[in-house]
Amino acid sequence: MRGLLVERAARMLADREPVTLRALVEGTGASTMAVYTHFGGMPGLWSAVRQEGFTRLATRLDGVARTGDPVHDLAALGVAYAHNALDAPELYRAMFDARADLADAPAADATFERLVTAAARARDAGRLAADTDPLGLATRYWAAGHGLVSLVVQGVLPAESLPPLATDTAVALLTAAGDDPARCRESVQRAWAGG
Amino acid sequence: MRGLLVERAARMLADREPVTLRALVEGTGASTMAVYTHFGGMPGLWSAVRQEGFTRLATRLDGVARTGDPVHDLAALGVAYAHNALDAPELYRAMFDARADLADAPAADATFERLVTAAARARDAGRLAADTDPLGLATRYWAAGHGLVSLVVQGVLPAESLPPLATDTAVALLTAAGDDPARCRESVQRAWAGG
DNA sequence: CATTATGACATAGCGCTGCTATGTTATGGA
DNA sequence: TCCATAACATAGCAGCGCTATGTCATAATG
Numbered sequence: 040m041r042g043l044l045v046e047r048a049a050r051m052l053a054d055r056e057p058v059t060l061r062a063l064v065e066g067t068g069a070s071t072m073a074v075y076t077h078f079g080g081m082p083g084l085w086s087a088v089r090q091e092g093f094t095r096l097a098t099r100l101d102g103v104a105r106t107g108d109p110v111h112d113l114a115a116l117g118v119a120y121a122h123n124a125l126d127a128p129e130l131y132r133a134m135f136d137a138r139a140d141l142a143d144a145p146a147a148d149a150t151f152e153r154l155v156t157a158a159a160r161a162r163d164a165g166r167l168a169a170d171t172d173p174l175g176l177a178t179r180y181w182a183a184g185h186g187l188v189s190l191v192v193q194g195v196l197p198a199e200s201l202p203p204l205a206t207d208t209a210v211a212l213l214t215a216a217g218d219d220p221a222r223c224r225e226s227v228q229r230a231w232a233g234g
Numbered sequence: 235m236r237g238l239l240v241e242r243a244a245r246m247l248a249d250r251e252p253v254t255l256r257a258l259v260e261g262t263g264a265s266t267m268a269v270y271t272h273f274g275g276m277p278g279l280w281s282a283v284r285q286e287g288f289t290r291l292a293t294r295l296d297g298v299a300r301t302g303d304p305v306h307d308l309a310a311l312g313v314a315y316a317h318n319a320l321d322a323p324e325l326y327r328a329m330f331d332a333r334a335d336l337a338d339a340p341a342a343d344a345t346f347e348r349l350v351t352a353a354a355r356a357r358d359a360g361r362l363a364a365d366t367d368p369l370g371l372a373t374r375y376w377a378a379g380h381g382l383v384s385l386v387v388q389g390v391l392p393a394e395s396l397p398p399l400a401t402d403t404a405v406a407l408l409t410a411a412g413d414d415p416a417r418c419r420e421s422v423q424r425a426w427a428g429g
Numbered sequence: 430c431a432t433t434a435t436g437a438c439a440t441a442g443c444g445c446t447g448c449t450a451t452g453t454t455a456t457g458g459a
Numbered sequence: 460t461c462c463a464t465a466a467c468a469t470a471g472c473a474g475c476g477c478t479a480t481g482t483c484a485t486a487a488t489g
Binding site: 132135136137139141144147175178179181182183184185186187189190193194195196200203204207208210211212214215216220 | 327330331332334336339342370373374376377378379380381382384385388389390391395398399402403405406407409410411415
Binding site for chain 4: 430431432433434435436437438439440441442443444445446447448449450451452453454455456457458459
């Protein structure tokens with residue numbers, strides 16, 4: 040029942056339908072009380088929806104193969120992140136909703152940790168400066184990507200501008216961390232090309 | 235009456251009070267109809283509140299003096315942007331609310347234009363590469379800053395982490411655009427120090 | 430000057446929201 | 460067998476944004 044309601048909420052989100060209590064349970068056979076039995080109320084449902092969003096993101100990121108080019112892998116994580124957001128914009132907005140519960144933090148941290156380890160791998164492989172702080176780099180990388188994706192998802196920036204903007208931003212952040220500019224750009228561009 | 239209601243809405247936003255129709259007009263002597271007479275409804279009120287937010291931001295940015303160091307000025311605009319957001323977090327969130335009207339775009343574009351001209355000035359002054367695209371650089375710069383500020387405003391990142399993160403990000407983007415790393419860092423750090 | 434049109438105001442009420450109180454039913458353990 | 464527990468459905472609450480309606484002051488018009 041929990042899973043059914045969460046999936047239905049995600050579907051309604053994707054269909055741009057307003058996710059209200061009565062609209063959510065309509066057609067499921069369940070009554071409005073199901074939301075209170077399983078989630079304790081609408082905030083609990085939204086929390087579960089955000090968890091679902093982070094779970095889907097984690098699945099996406101897990102699908103990014105680890106190649107011999109750690110900078111490419113770092114960029115590929117960003118590409119997967121962007122595709123995940125643009126494939127389900129409303130879910131992405133719900134994940135970072137202003138009224139989000141801090142109980143969702145662990146799920147977000149788990150996906151972020153993938154970025155930190157990828158940055159550490161790039162440093163340990165010699166692509167980035169030895170004194171590179173993986174946490175700091177990953178934070179700057181994520182924040183910049185989140186800003187770009189948020190503006191695209193919101194319609195402020197057109198979707199077709201995302202690849203070049205994200206590429207230039209990633210190259211800037213990674214070359215500042217010590218990578219060779221030309222080699223870095225090649226790695227990042229290959230990630231966006233799907234290689 | 236318009237200004238009174240908008241200011242009261244901004245105040246309620248700052249006080250973390252829910253801005254509802256009845257709560258907004260309470261104490262003003264006006265009835266709920268005032269919102270419909272002057273704004274056409276709550277969406278119109280929110281649009282006016284966002285306009286107010288961009289007006290305040292524009293005032294902040296206009297207060298940034300133009301010095302002999304265009305890279306410092308660029309960073310100073312970012313600092314002012316961040317301070318404006320952190321001084322009124324709820325207003326900042328309202329400005330970039332998911333349900334924002336596209337009619338607010340001109341006000342947002344006007345503030346963004348300041349960043350583009352500052353980037354062009356840095357390029358024309360020889361601090362950035364001659365082939366630097368001011369619009370593209372400003373977009374990356376703004377998106378990265380927006381991502382950082384959004385995460386701080388939302389409580390995902392602590393406020394004290396913003397200066398170092400923003401500094402490193404700005405230095406990375408500006409050095410990628412051709413500025414000298416050491417000189418760039420000095421300019422950006424001076425901007426954050428309030429020089 | 431008298432009349433009328435217009436805009437701002439207040440009141441009452443509609444449909445919707447999330448939520449709660451209450452009653453019912455089914456399942457599992459003492 | 461009896462009962463505690465959990466999940467269910469129904470009805471109704473206060474609050475929300477909004478609208479219909481009536482009132483009143485102001486200003487333009489013959």
